[in-house]
Amino acid sequence: MRPDDWQCTHDLSGFLAHAGGFLRSRPDLHTVALTVTETLRTGGLRAYGDEAPLFGALELGGQVRAAYFRTPPYRLNVTPLTPEEADALAAHLVALRHPVPGVIAARETTEAFAAAWRRHTGGRGTVSQRQRLYRLGNLTVPQPVPAGRARVAGKEDREQLVRWYGEFIASIGDHAAREAAAWADSRIAYGGVTFWEGEDGTPLAMAGVTPVVAGQVRIAPVYTPAHLRGRGYAGAATAAVTRAVLASGIREVLLFTDLANPTSNSLYQRIGYRPVAEFTAYDFRGARSL
Incomplete structure (x- = not known):
């Protein structure tokens, strides 16, 4: 396999025309690529930052076998790769002189790419997060249900959403992929956040949902x-959002958890989510100048 088997572009429409069918062939494993490209398509190419995103696809025998995207300054996101494909991708990005601050993908893929990146650049990868992807099986509402009710967040909740999104990003020790106000506005536009609120109407927890893709x-x-943790509010909000999604006719419902958080992993399994795959995020340092 050669590095130039990978093709790259800044043209989102061209990328989706070429690789969209491949991405949709496994919407579970490709969920992030699908939702990010949909956000870029509907919200503009600067939805995640001022620098143009980069997209790429691996085509062999007339068929797309893998794809990647990067929305600078964030990590490279890659669909599952063999070690040979990961090595060719690393060489391809080096030839482009494209900086790669990190990578996130299925665990075996990130391990293979991190090893290839070190061979080609000398950059060492360190694990920054381990995640598990879950798919809904049969919904089970955790008992007892806390007092209160579910409510879809609206325009009047914008300030609350901005604040809680910032707190959420800080709590997971990551960088926000979108500015908090832009995130809140986009979610309000399609009813993408549900609160669990107390009997007095005070929001106690939130659960969001991405657009259908x-x-x-x-x-x-x-x-x-x-x-407010440890009182069942997050579980109630998640179950309420999941129930609403199912009522809309959608059957493929996914979520990611941080494997360092056993509480959330246990909670989602009690609600009815089942493991699909493990993902790992690497950050790179020490790469030779590209």
């Missing part, structure tokens, strides 16, 4: 302020 959605983010 390729017949699937992903529950994200789920957040409860620290002083």
Whole structure:
């Protein structure tokens, strides 16, 4: 396999025309690529930053076998690769002189790419996060259900959403892929966040949902302020959002968890989510100048 078997572009429409069918062939494993490209398509190419995104696809024998995208300054996101494909991709990106601050993908793919990146650049990868992808099986509402009710967030909740999104990003120790206000506005526009609120109407937790793409959605983010945790609010919000998604006719419901958080992993399995695959995020340092 050669590095030039990988083709790259800044043209989102061209990329989706070429690789969209491949991405939709496994909407679970390709969920992030599907939702990010949909956000870029509907919200503009600067939805995640000022620098133009880069997209790429691997075509062999007339068929797309893999794809990647990067929305600078964030990590490279890659569909599952063999070690040979990962090596060719690393060489391809080096030839482009494209910086790669990190990578996130299925665990075996990130391990193969990190090893290839080190061979080609000398850059060492360190694991920054381990995640597990879940798919809904049969929904089970966790008992007992806390007092209160579910409510879809609206324009009047914008300030709350902006604040909680910032707190959520800080709590997971990551960088926000979108500016908080832009994220809140986009979610309000399609009813993409549900609160679990107390009997007095005070929001206690939130659970978001991505737009429908390729017949699937992903529950994200789920957040409860620290002083309100351990009372079942996040589980109630997640179950409410999941129930609403199912009522709309969508059957492919996904979510990611941080494997360092056993509480959330246990909660989602009690609700009815079942493991699909494990993902790993690497950050790179020490690469020779490209």
